[in-house]
Amino acid sequence: MVDRNPWLNFFSHAVLVLGVAIVAFPLYLAFIASTHTADAIVQSPMPLLPGAHLWENYQAALFGSGKLGSNTNVMHMMWVSFWVAMIITVGKIAISLLSAFAIVYFRFPFKMFCFWAIFLTLMLPVEVRILPTYKVVAELGLLNSYAGLTLPLIASATATFLFRQFFLTVPDELVEAARIDGAGAMRFFKDILVPLSRTSIAALFVIQFIYGWNQYLWPLLMTTSEDMYPVVIGIKRMLAGGEAAVDWNIVMATAILAMLPPTLVVMLMQKWFVKGLVDTEK
């Protein structure tokens, strides 16, 4: 630090505390709402300190069918979300590793064409091609399936580029050494390249897990059957009945539950998270 102006330091902390307070307030209030009865929340103004109904609400959310009035509960929806996020994450990393390996370590016809085709997908996010993609998935009979929920999101130009950049920095001597030792291409990939890439893999894992867990538009179109709802969709469905009919305590308990896994991933893997964020945007 250049100067030790105590007033400026105090002011810095004041600004940051205010900033954190504003950022955290919606989360705090969601938590407070999840500890009261539905009746206490519709009182105006609702209480700003925790109530005594935490376990009831979380139990009702996790295991009760609640306002969904159906054969699903948040426990099951979290399970769906988890698998969707995992399949997207692992799938993206796997196919990106393989295609970056092919592009960097082989010479084959149309290589540049394939490279640009992957690159162009950056310009076609789900949001701009929703209706035709929906049609393709419907025609393949993949509605309401894990395949339909994940496959259209699994291609990744950014991950492919990240691995390509990294592979290009791997010394050629390693390939020569592997060759002299009689290792084939796949052996080199499995025993040398993938272990060397583990930091990039960890960083991507954090970013993609959050991406997969938080998907909304695509599952909204894809899932008509309640047992395939990810939790993010479930919350929205709970609000469908209009303001008056909503059990806000259960909705907020569900929201907290839905935020928990990605928040934990970000906080516990902060180092990888920041690296992943910076790397994938390079």
Next chain:
Amino acid sequence: MEKRVLFRSKWLPWVLIAPQLLVIGIFFFWPAGQAVLQSFQMEDAFGMSTEWVGLDNFRNLFADPTYLNSFKRTAMFSVLVAGAGIAISLVLAIFADRIVRFAMVYKTLLIVPYAVAPVIAGVLWVFLFSPSIGVVTYYLGKLGYNWNHMMNDNQAMALIVMASVWKQISYNFLFFLAGLQSIPKALIEAASIDGASPWRRFWNIQLPLLSPTTFFLLVINIVYAFFDTFGIIDAATQGGPGQSTSILVYKVYQDGFKALDLGGSAAQSVILMLIVIVLTVVQFRYVEKKVQY
């Protein structure tokens, strides 16, 4: 850039790249191609037959005041989200960069919104500002300000802007902080010895050196406001009241899935693709610039 040492195989690279090519072929290029084709076609009222109509769908769109309004709203929305998000995060990052104690605590708390799904961000903010039960609404009422985003267009816009900025603060903050920390300490120290005040140092050294980061974030935030805020809008206002918060992405969804106007929705998709292409090109020009800088 190429490797000197390559593996030799006629079929192996194809096997390796096949999964990626299959996925992008089936789920990216085929649908995108369909969207382009459909944007030049029109279906009759019963969906029995389609005919080629050239640029009619596009002409209709640009003759449609609701679409033009949606364009204007999207522009305003993205400028507000990018502007406010960047300004707030920059202030927080500047102060977070100064301090030593509790820096990790602030940082950890500020990155939480990144993990929150846009639709949940929308739900949280609706809960704060709900006309009947919202806490903020209640206290605003006490101050004599009547909040009802279900009736008031500007308040609805303000609500989705706040929720969108909130969700994006973490991202901007982390990039600004990284940018600030990569500025050589010697520069700041030299200025300090020459008697430059903290304000002066910020204004004449840090801010100019952050301009590449700021420009990058500007593009990213506009892309975010255009495309990733769908969940926030669907949870908070559903495009209403009227059409006042129906930005372009939301309108594609409404017209395609709710109104089943295939040709019109496809034409809108094509326009969105053009916008993404322009934004991506701008972003990559920036990357080239950064190399020189």
